[in-house]
Amino acid sequence: MSAATLTPSRKKDVQVAEIGKNTLILRSRTWERLKFEVEYSRQQGTTANSYLIQADKKVLIDPPGESFTEIYLQQLTQHLDINTLDYIVLGHVNPNRTATLKVLLAQAPQVKLVCSRPAANALKTVFPEWESRIQSVRSENTLDLGQGHYLSFITVPTPRWADGLCTYDPATKILYTDKFFGAHICEDTLFDEDWKRLGVERRYYFDCLHAPQAKQVEVALDKLTVLGAKSYAPAHGPVVRYSLSRFTYDYRQWCQAQKSQELSVALLYASAYGNTAILANAIAQGLIQNAVNVELINCELVDPAEITRIIEACDGFIIGSPTLGGHAPTQIQTALGIVLSTAAKTKLAGVFGSYGWSGEAIDLLESKLRDANYRLGFETIRVRFSPTPETIKQCELSGTAFAQTLKKSKKLRTPRQAVTETHVDRTEQAVGRIIGSLCVVTTRDRETHKGILTSWVSQATFNPPGIVIAITKEQNADLMRHPGDKFVLNILKEGRNVRRYFSRQSVLDDNPFANLSTQTASNGCLIVNEALAYLECTVQNQLECGDGYLLYAVVDTGEVLENHGVTALEHRKSGSHY
Numbered sequence: 001m002s003a004a005t006l007t008p009s010r011k012k013d014v015q016v017a018e019i020g021k022n023t024l025i026l027r028s029r030t031w032e033r034l035k036f037e038v039e040y041s042r043q044q045g046t047t048a049n050s051y052l053i054q055a056d057k058k059v060l061i062d063p064p065g066e067s068f069t070e071i072y073l074q075q076l077t078q079h080l081d082i083n084t085l086d087y088i089v090l091g092h093v094n095p096n097r098t099a100t101l102k103v104l105l106a107q108a109p110q111v112k113l114v115c116s117r118p119a120a121n122a123l124k125t126v127f128p129e130w131e132s133r134i135q136s137v138r139s140e141n142t143l144d145l146g147q148g149h150y151l152s153f154i155t156v157p158t159p160r161w162a163d164g165l166c167t168y169d170p171a172t173k174i175l176y177t178d179k180f181f182g183a184h185i186c187e188d189t190l191f192d193e194d195w196k197r198l199g200v201e202r203r204y205y206f207d208c209l210h211a212p213q214a215k216q217v218e219v220a221l222d223k224l225t226v227l228g229a230k231s232y233a234p235a236h237g238p239v240v241r242y243s244l245s246r247f248t249y250d251y252r253q254w255c256q257a258q259k260s261q262e263l264s265v266a267l268l269y270a271s272a273y274g275n276t277a278i279l280a281n282a283i284a285q286g287l288i289q290n291a292v293n294v295e296l297i298n299c300e301l302v303d304p305a306e307i308t309r310i311i312e313a314c315d316g317f318i319i320g321s322p323t324l325g326g327h328a329p330t331q332i333q334t335a336l337g338i339v340l341s342t343a344a345k346t347k348l349a350g351v352f353g354s355y356g357w358s359g360e361a362i363d364l365l366e367s368k369l370r371d372a373n374y375r376l377g378f379e380t381i382r383v384r385f386s387p388t389p390e391t392i393k394q395c396e397l398s399g400t401a402f403a404q405t406l407k408k409s410k411k412l413r414t415p416r417q418a419v420t421e422t423h424v425d426r427t428e429q430a431v432g433r434i435i436g437s438l439c440v441v442t443t444r445d446r447e448t449h450k451g452i453l454t455s456w457v458s459q460a461t462f463n464p465p466g467i468v469i470a471i472t473k474e475q476n477a478d479l480m481r482h483p484g485d486k487f488v489l490n491i492l493k494e495g496r497n498v499r500r501y502f503s504r505q506s507v508l509d510d511n512p513f514a515n516l517s518t519q520t521a522s523n524g525c526l527i528v529n530e531a532l533a534y535l536e537c538t539v540q541n542q543l544e545c546g547d548g549y550l551l552y553a554v555v556d557t558g559e560v561l562e563n564h565g566v567t568a569l570e571h572r573k574s575g576s577h578y
């Protein structure tokens, strides 16, 4: 076998070499950044690999995109009489690829296109005239080219490439892996003999393309590793021959590492023409770079039960949509319904989308989430038509901002668990796991105002609206203990450290209201303006119990001060003290 290596060129070119019996690689090469998507940002160039198997029958695998059409066909025709070509196998389809396909199909009317069923459906929609030339295959299907080249197909659907198809040739033990096991790097070296040097590019490629779909990649690996391949022939970068086991192991490890991140974000989207998908991938990068697991959900492919499961398990969710005919696609509307009925209000949310002129889908998503009181982790991203390098960067930064906010809120919400069982009675620890809304009760005695921090509040009646509030004797809350006493319950907002002014030490030393913006309620007590909401209350009943009191108070009036926040919660180590 001659693994011919051609002279380097700084211009785009096509490198051709034999990589196995009857098998050529045609590598369309560019040393420049091919596209502005994040996956190309390391600027090492890339190769678009195509393969030609010439046995009794002839198959071309994955012709490149339109930036190479001309130079690729020039090279191809030096090694193949197009009139003898039988099949073109496609690992996936995208609009960019169709330019080369159109030329090939026009020149070779006998050629059949072989692809997965989703790819076939997509092609038939856009090119109905090709219908009779498209042959869709499934995992158990094979194609006999003669001379031992008995090709088998393996469908490998992922959120990003729902139509993914790998091809295995037992004659050469080459597995054509399309988007798996690639790297964006352009060199003369065809194989991976110096594979350690490729580590950074391989990992970056995985992070950009596969980390947000780690679960589906694992399923694909299960299908591919049983084949016993000796080489991987990917769509980009060197052919994998020397590091096949190591690279497969790395993929497993990277998937595991991704899935075991402490924080996880569900990234839901639909995209008819690919623009919203590009935004989703850029946001995913921002999250992944900040050690957050991303579950990419292409809403067109995932059933509602799976969306519900992922939404329940995630720490935050981000949803993106194109606008088509003034609406969000049905699948996005379904996903939104699931989110609104499933996701806890404490989950951080985000909205993005590509639109043309009116962008109703993005407005719908944002307004529904705001109305439902979700906190948004970044300013809603609206991109007209195709993203630009700037908007891609903006998406990455938004992903980063989202990850950081998520980490902060997780810290706030996570109770400190350091106490050992020898120090605190287990029962007290268990009682301490009851949590409540963090509030400041304000009372008034002539010109003196007082504030008491509490989280022992619960709604008790609907009609009249009434609450029960527990106070301990040491809280010295005499001004609110008797029927007819008035107070204001200020419900605090998560993320604002208002409580520090009302800790025991602060109250003893200072006037807690000196550093806070307040206003006077109609019952004379103070409203803390930084609170999320306040209730003006009148005590009706009091019950002395244990070392405290239980008060039932009727809510006279109240108001939400900030529409877009969530209530701060109080977590305690132990139920033995406040």
Ligand SMILES: Cc1cc2nc3c(=O)[nH]c(=O)nc-3n(C[C@H](O)[C@H](O)[C@H](O)COP(=O)(O)O)c2cc1C
Residues within 6 Å of the ligand: 270, 271, 272, 273, 274, 275, 276, 277, 321, 322, 323, 324, 325, 326, 327, 354, 355, 356, 357, 358, 359, 360, 384, 385, 386
């Ligand atoms: C059939 C069709 C209908 C569209 N209707 C709207 C519309 O009502 N309002 C709008 O802002 N953009 C509209 N657009 C523009 C798309 O939102 C825009 O092309 C967007 O980039 C598509 O995103 P996608 O690539 O993620 O599918 C329409 C586009 C098409 C092809």
